[in-house]
Amino acid sequence: MLHNDENDFSKGEFTSFLLASLRGFSQVVFIENAISGVLILIAITITSYKLGIISLLSAFVGTFIGKIGGAPKNSVNSGLFGYNSVLTGLAVSLFLTGTSRWGIALLGAMIAAIFTATMMHFLKNIDLPILTFPFIVLTWFILLASYKLEVFHLSDSLVPQSLSNWHLNITGDLNWAAGFFNNIEQIFFLNHPLSGIFLYSAIFVASWQLGLNAVIGSVIALLISYGLGGEHSLIIGGLYGYNAILTFMAVSIVFSTKSNRFRIISGILATCLTIPLTASFSTWLLPYGLPVLTMPFVLSTWLFLGTRKVMPNL
Template sequence: MPQSAPNYQLFKRLYLLIAISLKGFSQVLLVGNTFSGCLILIGITLHSPALGVMAFLCSLVGTITGKYCGGDHSLIRNGIYSFNSILCGISTILFLHGDKRWFIALFAAGLAAISMKMLTKVLDKWNIPVLTIPFVFITWFGLLIAYRVDTLYMDPDFVISSPAMWNLPVEGTPTLLTGMIKGIGEVFIIDSLWTGSLILLALFWAGWRFGLYAIIGTFVSWLTAYFIGADTYSLNLGLYNYNAVLTIIAVSLVFDKKQRKTPITGIIAAMLTVPVTAGLELLLDPLGLPALTLPFILCSWLFIAMRKVFQKYKIKQKVPV
């Protein structure tokens, strides 16, 4: 028994590390559930086994980095230090070519965890959630470097357009169901019906509201993009949907203390991500940068701030003069 005790402790630590790292996958969608994270990882792996392995390694790196950098213990156990690491690793592999991109993906994962710790310490003073800020800025910085060095180069499938090309052709047949499901998969920058379907299943596993709100968010954003004349190619890829999915979950569930019957504010916020995405893409295209999840961050911050302002106003109205 004494000899097996160290092995048991090692197994227990390894199991906990894997469970926390899997939870990081679900935290990309603001959900803390290990089995949901496992479903998401399966979806990524079905799309690309190599990408699935790298995403899991990046999650491990984020978790370990958060622990040894003195991160908050409860945040580490909830996978908070690994979800930005996962996104950074995936974006590095998908956007870049070159033998060194695998090492860079792991480095970016560690950097994302460190950035998460630093930003959490700063933004917590104003009760502002960090969300996916590390992922956005680390990815942007990495892409800008790739344009200026020879060891890395952009994936030819990663097309950068200019403002002159914004009026993209609208020919073709928009497919609502395909665009909606792929839009959920695009949260992880993956164009796959299987990945999108498993992510949706993971959300329902975490709670029926998460799954239902994701469907509502991707539906209203798809319709909004369609009626403002978005190009068919982007519609069918779900490029206008993934920010809406994250935003409606953030605004109507995660950062809403009251249980509401209908996610009205979340729906409005989800719809707003569409024109915000279009505007940001127009601004960032000349730099060769994608909007990524910045529309989600901006719209979520806006509605969270508005809700706090309205709550303070109501409290003042109730206080007798």
């Protein structure tokens, strides 16, 4: 009987661990839902089975570190130690080359979980969410290490460019439908016709309100980036949209209450702000060959959530 009890306990522990890891995927879009996590994992795997494997392993690593580290059980089970690890694993495996990148990606996933815990401690006193800040900073440091350490091999897709040779190109037709789906795909660095459908479905499965917010955020991004004269290739590729989607969801619904009477207006303003922030960061990072990642989303969201401490109606 003792042996059977131990087996039942092990099965229960494994199931809990698996569900927590899947929620690590869904927490990227503010959702605590294992089914949504499965749909997101499918969306990633459709684009590349290798990305699907590394993202799942990264979720396992982040969740495992939170668990053995003694983090609050509810935080671990809700996936809060997995989402930064998932994004870090994906980014490192995409932006580095060579066989060593897989090991670096998993090591990055582990450090991302530790960094997440650190940020939780520092930001709890000012009551701000950590969002994807650990993933951003850690990924930038790993990619910059490639200039000084031989084992890190930067991908050819990240090429440092001189600002003096940069020219804005806003020619070409706009495929609005492609831009709409690419906007959400870029949250996970994806580019496949079906991936966007799975990602929007993952959000709607958990909450129609969040799903509607994702759609609105995507539309706002398309209109504002086009109205401001953004490069059509970047608009279609979703590079102006993914930060906008996350920001509108965060400011207008996820981190708002009924006391924030103008939360929808704040959400729209914060979303619009991500467009020039994205342009600014891409310009600033151009000489280093670094991707913008989700920094515009983090800064715009922190700005408006911080403002609410003084102006609660927003």
